[in-house]
Amino acid sequence: MNKTAAQAEKKHESLFYVTKRDTMPFWKSSLIRVIAVIAALIISSVFIVALTGKSPLKIYSAMIEGSFGTVRTFWDLLQNMAMLLGIAVAVTPAFRMKFWNIGAEGQVLMGCLASVICMYYIGSALPSWLLIIVMAVASMAAGAIWAGIPGFFKAKWNTNETLFTLMMNYVAIQLVSFFIAVWVPSGSGILYPVNTDTECGWLPKVFGQQYFLNVAIVAILTVGMFIYLRYTKHGYEISVVGESENTAKYIGINVKKVIIRTVLLSGALCGVIGFLLVSGKNHMINTSMAGGNGFTAIMVSWLAKFNPFYMILTAFLVSFLKIGGSALARDPLLKLSTSLGDIISAIVILFIIGSEFFIRYRINYRGRKAEHKNV
Amino acid sequence: MSKDVSLELKNISKSFGRVAANKDVCLTVYRGEILALLGENGSGKTTLMNMISGIYHPDSGEIIINGENAVINSPRDAFDYNIGMIHQHFKLVNVFTSTENIILGIDGKKFNLETAEKEVKAIADKYGFEIDPKKKVYEMSVSEKQTVEIIKVLYRGADILILDEPTAVLTPQEAQKLFAILRRMRDDNKSIIIITHKLHEVLEISDRVSVLRKGEYVGTVETKDADESILTEMMVGKKVDLNIHRSEPVNAAVRLEVSGLNCTRRDGVKALSDVSFVARSGEILGIAGISGSGQRELLEAIAGLQKLDSGSIIYHDPKTGKDENLRDKTPVQIRELGVRLSFVPEDRLGMGLVGNMDITDNMMLRSYRSGRPVFLDRHPPKELAQRIIEDLEVVTPSAETPVRRLSGGNVQKVLVGREIAAAPTVLMAAYPVRGLDINSSYLIYDLLNKQKENGVAVIFVGEDLDVLIELCDRILVIGGGRVTGVVDGREAKKEEIGLLMTKTVKEESANE
Numbered sequence: 001m002n003k004t005a006a007q008a009e010k011k012h013e014s015l016f017y018v019t020k021r022d023t024m025p026f027w028k029s030s031l032i033r034v035i036a037v038i039a040a041l042i043i044s045s046v047f048i049v050a051l052t053g054k055s056p057l058k059i060y061s062a063m064i065e066g067s068f069g070t071v072r073t074f075w076d077l078l079q080n081m082a083m084l085l086g087i088a089v090a091v092t093p094a095f096r097m098k099f100w101n102i103g104a105e106g107q108v109l110m111g112c113l114a115s116v117i118c119m120y121y122i123g124s125a126l127p128s129w130l131l132i133i134v135m136a137v138a139s140m141a142a143g144a145i146w147a148g149i150p151g152f153f154k155a156k157w158n159t160n161e162t163l164f165t166l167m168m169n170y171v172a173i174q175l176v177s178f179f180i181a182v183w184v185p186s187g188s189g190i191l192y193p194v195n196t197d198t199e200c201g202w203l204p205k206v207f208g209q210q211y212f213l214n215v216a217i218v219a220i221l222t223v224g225m226f227i228y229l230r231y232t233k234h235g236y237e238i239s240v241v242g243e244s245e246n247t248a249k250y251i252g253i254n255v256k257k258v259i260i261r262t263v264l265l266s267g268a269l270c271g272v273i274g275f276l277l278v279s280g281k282n283h284m285i286n287t288s289m290a291g292g293n294g295f296t297a298i299m300v301s302w303l304a305k306f307n308p309f310y311m312i313l314t315a316f317l318v319s320f321l322k323i324g325g326s327a328l329a330r331d332p333l334l335k336l337s338t339s340l341g342d343i344i345s346a347i348v349i350l351f352i353i354g355s356e357f358f359i360r361y362r363i364n365y366r367g368r369k370a371e372h373k374n375v
Numbered sequence: 376m377s378k379d380v381s382l383e384l385k386n387i388s389k390s391f392g393r394v395a396a397n398k399d400v401c402l403t404v405y406r407g408e409i410l411a412l413l414g415e416n417g418s419g420k421t422t423l424m425n426m427i428s429g430i431y432h433p434d435s436g437e438i439i440i441n442g443e444n445a446v447i448n449s450p451r452d453a454f455d456y457n458i459g460m461i462h463q464h465f466k467l468v469n470v471f472t473s474t475e476n477i478i479l480g481i482d483g484k485k486f487n488l489e490t491a492e493k494e495v496k497a498i499a500d501k502y503g504f505e506i507d508p509k510k511k512v513y514e515m516s517v518s519e520k521q522t523v524e525i526i527k528v529l530y531r532g533a534d535i536l537i538l539d540e541p542t543a544v545l546t547p548q549e550a551q552k553l554f555a556i557l558r559r560m561r562d563d564n565k566s567i568i569i570i571t572h573k574l575h576e577v578l579e580i581s582d583r584v585s586v587l588r589k590g591e592y593v594g595t596v597e598t599k600d601a602d603e604s605i606l607t608e609m610m611v612g613k614k615v616d617l618n619i620h621r622s623e624p625v626n627a628a629v630r631l632e633v634s635g636l637n638c639t640r641r642d643g644v645k646a647l648s649d650v651s652f653v654a655r656s657g658e659i660l661g662i663a664g665i666s667g668s669g670q671r672e673l674l675e676a677i678a679g680l681q682k683l684d685s686g687s688i689i690y691h692d693p694k695t696g697k698d699e700n701l702r703d704k705t706p707v708q709i710r711e712l713g714v715r716l717s718f719v720p721e722d723r724l725g726m727g728l729v730g731n732m733d734i735t736d737n738m739m740l741r742s743y744r745s746g747r748p749v750f751l752d753r754h755p756p757k758e759l760a761q762r763i764i765e766d767l768e769v770v771t772p773s774a775e776t777p778v779r780r781l782s783g784g785n786v787q788k789v790l791v792g793r794e795i796a797a798a799p800t801v802l803m804a805a806y807p808v809r810g811l812d813i814n815s816s817y818l819i820y821d822l823l824n825k826q827k828e829n830g831v832a833v834i835f836v837g838e839d840l841d842v843l844i845e846l847c848d849r850i851l852v853i854g855g856g857r858v859t860g861v862v863d864g865r866e867a868k869k870e871e872i873g874l875l876m877t878k879t880v881k882e883e884s885a886n887e
């Protein structure tokens with residue numbers, strides 16, 4: 001009679017086991033995320049002390065100082081965050097549809113390229129406001145085409161969009177190199193800002209701030225995307241197609257049309273960010289202008305559960321780590337390499353991703369339960 | 376028969392958030408018996424069994440196995456107590472053979488596939504399973520997959536077997552085979568707990584019946600002392616009329632005329648051959664047949680989801696008197712023609728509904744295109760959701776609950792409710808009571824009857840011949856994608872339909 005129970009005890013048991021949770025209240029999951037950030041900062045402190053021998057508090061305050069210290073650094077932070085957020089918002093509709101678009105990097109770059117081409121060849125022949133409109137339209141078209149090609153293939157022949165969009169990134173980089181080579185005969189590969197004399201095609205300063213328009217436009221896009229996904233018929237169709245293609249067909253949604261339409265939108269918005277990077281900031285182009293944000297944005301969007309408003313938080317966190325981290329390297333007193341900032345931001349992001357595990361799963365300890373058994 | 380207690384549950388409670396799925400449930404299972412667990416949809420049967428098999432952990436209460444207090448924290452723990460559960464959704468690896476699936480996940484000893492195959496064969500012979508140890512899962516029928524799941528738990532030495540609605544996916548013949556096996560297991564002194572909503576099955580297979588109602592334990596009766604009305608009363612808490620009231624069709628007019636449908640499945644097999652029939656308004660047309668004989672393709676073809684090789688589907692519009700051919704039209708085009716066609720598909724969560732969306736958003740699937748441009752209007756679907764929850768007694772915390780979280784029967788009520796709410800002129804329903812408790816099943820029959828009385832042409836694909844005979848005015852029998860007969864529901868005999876169902880199959884196999 002005791003055989004089964006004895007067997008259970010004899011068997012080697014691991015100390016804990018994992019079960020899937022039902023849903024968790026919002027405050028609880030938020031708490032877990034906050035704890036994760038704090039834990040990450042503590043672990044980072046260990047690294048800081050071990051590597052630099054300096055006080056972690058000093059480092060952290062330098063990071064805060066470097067991001068919020070002056071109006072200038074603060075606007076740098078905002079600009080960085082806006083670009084990241086903008087791309088995250090752009091990739092979101094595709095991801096909600098389970099179209100794994102990892103080609104945002106290329107789509108943004110194509111947006112940049114289209115804007116620079118307009119500036120380079122039109123020069124100051126048009127009034128600045130008209131040139132800006134032309135650039136914006138061209139950038140959106142370029143981004144949309146770059147996303148639309150894999151989208152079309154996916155809808156028509158069900159090709160793998162992940163590989164396809166990734167490859168398109170490399171093609172975009174090559175195209176940019178090609179144009180730079182054409183424009184810069186010296187072969188230095190560095191294109192200087194275009195129209196520096198007339199500032200034609202440059203987004204104007206507002207309230208004396210160069211980046212004001214960039215930030216404002218991204219803010220509008222974010223709110224707009226939230227509304228689009230939650231309250232419009234298109235957004236609803238995206239959710240249905242993402243959840244179940246069979247259901248979509250059953251209620252007569254044209255799945256191919258929705259895929260292509262959504263991917264075009266996603267690409268066009270990436271193009272907008274490319275336009276902002278050129279017209280609102282750099283006024284020129286190089287191959288690393290998207291700066292890996294096309295990939296980081298996927299994480300920003302995913303961590304925010306594809307909700308544009310949560311993305312404001314995740315984009316802020318990632319940008320703060322980046323700007324604050326690079327401030328460490330610039331600080332003349334600290335004399336640190338850029339790597340420390342990277343280490344800290346890697347640890348924090350790793351912990352946040354890791355915390356998702358604790359939000360989705362429950363860890364149960366056998367030890368405690370076993371005691372119950374003996375009582 | 377010795378009366379050894381093998382499993383005892385004492386005051387088990389379990390809540391999901393605000394929903395109390397089980398409240399102080401007590402249950403006793405003996406060795407060498409088959410216990411049927413009965414209860415309405417959402418009464419907590421699956422939840423209770425999941426706690427025995429280690430998927431959930433009770434909030435409070437005790438599980439006693441062979442006289443010892445057991446702590447079951449995971450399916451693995453359950454195996455150590457020799458408990459095995461066969462879930463309604465199978466958990467098999469498609470590209471593996473049956474034997475590979477059976478030995479998968481057992482650690483501790485090195486495996487020799489050949490000896491394993493022999494052992495599997497031995498178990499199969501002992502209890503009378505039919506299994507090919509080398510067959511890959513993706514080549515298997517539902518019933519074969521179920522066989523693999525059962526042998527899997529037996530292979531691990533299960534003495535207590537739990538089967539959650541095993542017959543819901545089986546044909547009556549397959550169910551009979553399963554019951555023969557279960558009886559042999561009982562004679563081998565195993566304890567078997569079986570969940571099913573079909574009362575005749577309960578009366579046929581079980582030794583005792585335990586009943587749950589709204590998460591609470593109601594009682595247990597010896598099967599020999601029970602009958603359908605006693606069990607229903609225990610389940611529902613009041614007397615229920617178990618008769619289907621069939622009215623005479625009024626003003627029956629041809630609404631849908633299907634002729635010469637031919638259709639080939641993706642794998643090149645012919646799904647429909649020369650199918651022709653008419654569906655009339657104010658009439659329920661039953662479709663009987665062994666599952667997979669083309670019922671699905673037929674309904675999907677009418678709904679505009681299935682490409683046809685040839686044939687026509689003519690719809691007679693009662694308002695305009697015009698005829699429309701629905702063949703090769705998309706669902707949207709069909710609707711734009713003014714054809715109000717409702718369709719309750721077999722695959723509820725994979726086709727009829729979106730599991731992760733709440734009830735309101737699922738209501739909107741049919742209607743989201745209407746109303747103002749660009750933006751959704753969630754008010755009408757929300758009201759509809761509330762109305763369906765009330766009228767059909769859907770058990771759910773709120774209209775904002777994802778349908779995935781509802782129990783099987785309630786999912787079905789949401790789907791049928793939505794399709795009927797569209798005020799159809801043609802209503803097609805594929806196995807609409809599959810997995811539904813007796814009370815909900817009769818609710819659905821009533822709803823279909825009401826539609827019929829309102830002049831809707833109802834097409835009902837069913838598997839229970841008794842119900843088809845009681846409910847339908849005419850019954851179309853199909854076998855192997857062909858129409859093998861049309862019988863009058865008021866005069867048909869079960870045996871007659873049964874013969875028609877297998878007719879072409881036999882002929883075809885004779886030809887081959």
Ligand SMILES: Nc1ncnc2c1ncn2[C@@H]1O[C@H](COP(=O)(O)OP(=O)(O)OP(=O)(O)O)[C@@H](O)[C@H]1O
Pocket residue numbers: 022391394395396414415416417418419420421422423770771780781782783784785810812
């Ligand atoms: N994971 C879960 N999260 C929230 N609620 C749940 C969960 N699982 C079950 N429930 C709820 O618990 C109750 C009991 O559900 P359960 O699946 O045990 O019913 P059931 O008796 O098996 O019903 P059916 O006959 O329809 O299968 C239902 O109200 C259901 O909505």
Ligand SMILES: [Mg+2]
Pocket residue numbers: 420421422539782783
């Ligand atoms: Mg159940």
